Amino acid sequence: MDSREREGGRPDGPHGAAVIAEDFGLKGARGWAFRHVRVDAAPGDVVAIEGPSGSGRTCLLLALTGRVRPTEGRAEVAGLSLPRAMAAVRRVSALGHVPGVSDLDPALTVAEHLRERALLQRRFGGSLGSLRPGSLRPGSRRATEARGHIDAALTAAGLDTSALPKGERTSARDLERLEALRLSVALALIGRPRLLAVDDLDLKLSDADRAEAWRLLRSVAEDGTTVLAVCDQAPEDADTVIIRTNEEGAADALAETGRA
Structure with missing residues (x-):
């Protein structure tokens, strides 16, 4: 084939x-x-x-x-x-x-990691050729769309930020290993890749936790993304x-x- x-x-x-x-x-x-x-x-x-x-x-x-x-x-x-x-x-x-x-920065909070990735995706995720009349959106709409992408990625990665010690203000250094893995996957999924590597x-x-990590990757794959682990x-x-x-x-x- x-x-x-x-x-x-x-x-x-x-x-x-x-x-x-x-x-x-x-x-x-x-x-x-x-x-x-x-x-x-x-x-x-x-x-x-x-x-x-x-x-x-x-x-x-x-x-x-x-x-x-x-x-x-x-x-x-x-x-x-x-x-x-x-x-x-x-x-x-x-x-x-x-x-x-692609290590997490231990000094940055979960929110800072997410905002940084969403900003990078907005600036570099698309090409100039993809711009069409009316595609340059007001700042408030861009912020709403970025938050939507972040929330969707967090859901796909199974990371409930409200359950973290300080919510999205929790520093990466304070995350448990499985939580850090979920955050890394969420950051990768913000750009809707066709292939995810871990x-x-x-x-x-x-x-x-190992069984839970594999369930996470199978869930990502069931949503259509190929996974290498x-x-x-x-x-x-x-x-x-x-x-x-x-x-x-x-x-x-x-x-x-x-x-x-």
């Missing part, structure tokens, strides 16, 4: 992005970060990238979202070819929690990219996919 057919072949097709990769690989100064990766995900799938820390799983996540240039193989995200269309892939994808790349999903989570152990109901270190050492990893 080609990418146009998987995407619905029409402008009103599925919101989520199909993700296809064949013999996908990335080689750095210390050897292969990952190699021989095959991915075949339909719009709205949850793809878990499972493997130990240091196995190349984060590099794979960043390569599939257009943030890192691959070395070999081919991939398509929403019909956009990698690495040729990396900038376009970045526009249709968003990063949730990725340590060192790193270290199950890091420092209890079994109950790096984890130590994937649930049984996710498509899985398993990264295994080969005999040449931890810096050189092989990956394969399997549908549960």
